[in-house]
Amino acid sequence: MNYTYQYPHPAVTTDIVIFSVRDNALQVLLIKRGGEPFKLVGLAWRICSHRRELDECAKRELHEEAGLEDVYLEQLYSFGKIGRDPRERVISVAYFTLTPSEHLKPSAGTDASDVKWFAISELPELAFDHAEIIRVARERLAAKMEYSTIGLQFMNEEFTLSQLQIVYEQATGKTLDKRNFRKWILSLDLIAETGKKFAAGAHRPAMLYRIKDPDRVDIIR
Template sequence: MNYTYQYPHPAVTTDIVIFSVRDNKLQVLLIKRGQEPFKGSWALPGGFVRIDESVDECAKRELQEEAGLEDVYLEQLYTFGAIDRDPRERVISVAYYTLTPSAHLTPAAGTDADEVQWFSVENLPELAFDHTEVLRVARDRLAAKMEYSTIGLQFMAEEFTLSQLQTVYEQATGKTLDKRNFRKWILSLDLIAETGKRFAAGAHRPAMLYRIKEPDRVEIIR
C-alpha cells in the first residue's frame, strides 16, 4: 500500500574525488558542468541517486556518465548535509574518493559534462556547490592515510624510482621528507623489488627502477 510521509524528504547525491600524481603534482579530476545550476563551472563528478540504486551504484554510474570512467575503486569519504549546499532543493551528498595512476585512466566528458580535466590541487578554479569543502576533506583524509600506510603505492606505474615514490608521498602529505629515512622505511616493508632496469633523467645518474612485488598486499584506501 502507498504511504504518505508527514515530513518532506531531502534528495541524495554522490560526489567523487579522484586523486592522481601527474607531472610531480597532486591533481584532481574535475568536470565542467553542462547544465544549471552552475552551468559552465568546474565541479567534482557526481549526481542524484536514483530510486532503484544504492549510493555506491550511483557513484559508479555518475563517474561513467560524466567522466567516462569505469572500474575505479571508490571509498566512502563523508556525508555533506549543509542546508544551503544546493540552490535547487535540500540535498545531502555522500562523497567518495580514490587515488590511482593517471595512466590507468582515460577520462572523457560524458552526457552530463561539457569537459573533463585534471587540475593541480594547488591551482584550482572556483568550484560549484560546496565542492571546495568536499575536496578539502578528501585531501585531509588522504594526507592522514599517507602518514601511516602504504597506499602511496597505488599512485605508481608498473615501474618507478624511489624518488618518484617519495614525490608522491610529499605531494599527498604536503611535507618534505628526509630521503634516507623514507627509503629505509619503504624498503623495510618488503613490498617492492628492483627490476634490474634503470631510469635516466637529465644529467643525473640513472636511478634503479622498482616494481610492486605483490599488488594484493598493497593497502587500498580503507
C-alpha cells in the same frame, strides 16, 4: 502499494574526488558543468536512485566519467548543509579515489561540457560545496599516508623510488629525507626491483621497482 509522506524527501548523490599525481603535483579531476545551477567546474557526481546502493552509484560514475574500474575507492564523509544546492535538499555522500593518471580515460558526461586536471594548489571557483569536499578529502589522504601504505595506489606498474617519494611529499605536504624514506619503504617488503632502469636527463639511471602484491598496497603499518 503507494505511499504518501507529509514532508518532501531529499535527493542523495555520490560525489567523487579523483586524486592523481601529475607533473610532480597532487591534482584532482574536475568536470565543467554544462547546465544550471553553477556553470562552473566541480566533482564527478551522480544522483543515487533508490534502486542502487551508494557504492554502486560511485563506481558507476567513476566508470562513466573517468573510465575507471577496480580501483581503490573509499567513502569519505556526508555533506548535507541546507542550501548547498539551490534546487532542492541534497545530501551528498562523498568518496575519494587514488590512481595513476595514465589509467584514466576521462570523458564529459551528459551533464558536463569538459573534464580537466587541476593542481590542488590552483583550484578554480567550484560549484556547490565541492571546495569543502576536496579539502576534507585532502586531509583524509594526508592522514592515511602517515599510517598506511596507500600511497602505492598512485603508482604505475613500474616506478623509481624518487617518483614514489614525490607522491608522498605531494600528498602529505611534507618534505621527506631521501635516505630515511627509502629505508622505510624498502623495509615494508612491498616492492621489488624489476631489473630495469629509468634515465631522465643528465641524471644517473635509477632502478625501476614494481609492487609485489597489489592487494596489500593499503595495509596499515
